[in-house]
Amino acid sequence: MKKVGMPRGLYYYDYYLLWEAYFNSLNLEVVSSIKTNKDILDLGIASCVDEACLPVKIYHGHVAYLKDKVDCIFIPKYIRLHKKEYNCPKHLGIVDMLNSSIENLPPLITPKIELNNKADFKNIMYSVGREFKKSNKEIKNAYKYARKTFSKQDDWIQKMVIPDYNKKELKKGRIKLLILGHSYNVYDDFLNMGLIKKLYNKGVDIATVNDINENEYRLYSYNKNKRIFWTQGRKIIGTAYSLIEGHKVDGIIYISAFGCGLDSVLIYPIEKKSHDYNIPFMTITFDEHTGEAGIDTRIEAFLDMMKWRSESENYLPSFR
Numbered sequence: 356m357k358k359v360g361m362p363r364g365l366y367y368y369d370y371y372l373l374w375e376a377y378f379n380s381l382n383l384e385v386v387s388s389i390k391t392n393k394d395i396l397d398l399g400i401a402s403c404v405d406e407a408c409l410p411v412k413i414y415h416g417h418v419a420y421l422k423d424k425v426d427c428i429f430i431p432k433y434i435r436l437h438k439k440e441y442n443c444p445k446h447l448g449i450v451d452m453l454n455s456s457i458e459n460l461p462p463l464i465t466p467k468i469e470l471n472n473k474a475d476f477k478n479i480m481y482s483v484g485r486e487f488k489k490s491n492k493e494i495k496n497a498y499k500y501a502r503k504t505f506s507k508q509d510d511w512i513q514k515m516v517i518p519d520y521n522k523k524e525l526k527k528g529r530i531k532l533l534i535l536g537h538s539y540n541v542y543d544d545f546l547n548m549g550l551i552k553k554l555y556n557k558g559v560d561i562a563t564v565n566d567i568n569e570n571e572y573r574l575y576s577y578n579k580n581k582r583i584f585w586t587q588g589r590k591i592i593g594t595a596y597s598l599i600e601g602h603k604v605d606g607i608i609y610i611s612a613f614g615c616g617l618d619s620v621l622i623y624p625i626e627k628k629s630h631d632y633n634i635p636f637m638t639i640t641f642d643e644h645t646g647e648a649g650i651d652t653r654i655e656a657f658l659d660m661m662k663w664r665s666e667s668e669n670y671l672p673s674f675r
């Protein structure tokens with residue numbers, strides 16, 4: 356059976372179930388790279404340009420890990436997921452970056468994902484299936500099965516990606532934090548040094564962008580000053596506004612990658628909104644030099660500050 360490599364980085368956590376179901380239904384074996392670890396990071400740093408952000412370096416590491424283990428690697432170019440919206444230029448250029456920095460790659464399957472309507476998506480699925488010489492009938496069945504399976508993506512994230520996080524166990528009185536950021540920063544627990552697990556072990560409940568449905572985050576992502584034209588940006592900002600305005604979280608931690616242009620635009624309005632609603636907000640920026648002890652100290656300090664505020668309503672941190 357032909358092996359299709361799936362690098363565990365960038366939009367892996369957003370679309371894994373869709374593509375896995377699709378390829379399996381076409382009788383192709385999906386081989387995901389292992390979870391990010393020090394070896395993957397080192398492979399990425401060795402092959403990627405220094406200026407790239409940490410998630411892009413890590414993605415290079417996953418591709419380098421897979422290159423001798425599979426028959427081809429699937430690297431969709433996610434250009435546009437909604438009409439008049441785009442993705443970060445690094446997603447658009449990732450295939451060119453990989454081709455110029457990693458030698459002896461197996462064939463890359465790189466469909467352009469540029470969606471204006473549902474028909475576009477169907478056409479892309481058909482074009483991918485034809486690259487594997489599959490018949491229209493096989494592709495049609497795989498497409499239907501993949502769409503159905505994809506509806507369970509949010510459940511998959513909660514059960515498989517952050518298994519410690521289980522809503523049924525929520526206990527009254529626990530602090531609830533919203534962990535914001537691009538999916539590959541939030542769900543890659545090597546990149547963020549196990550932030551979600553650390554918080555959970557300290558008795559904190561977690562909300563992420565996958566807690567909100569698309570209609571809701573789109574409604575709240577309306578920004579009076581400027582239209583957000585990045586799809587993930589809308590998801591991040593819409594989720595934040597919805598949960599802040601609904602008073603549904605006690606604090607927010609934003610996980611950012613050093614040098615990320617999108618985050619530099621997204622963080623300010625969310626921080627301001629949190630300030631207006633008196634909700635504590637902290638940004639943690641990661642790159643390959645970030646030290647874990649520093650992260651632990653900041654988490655402790657943030658939680659202590661929240662505790663003091665709950666015990667003494669008038670307590671305000673010194674930066675105000």
Ligand code: SF4
Nearest residue numbers: 408443445612615617
């Ligand atoms: S959005 Fe930011 S973190 Fe993501 S690929 Fe672009 S620059 Fe890197």
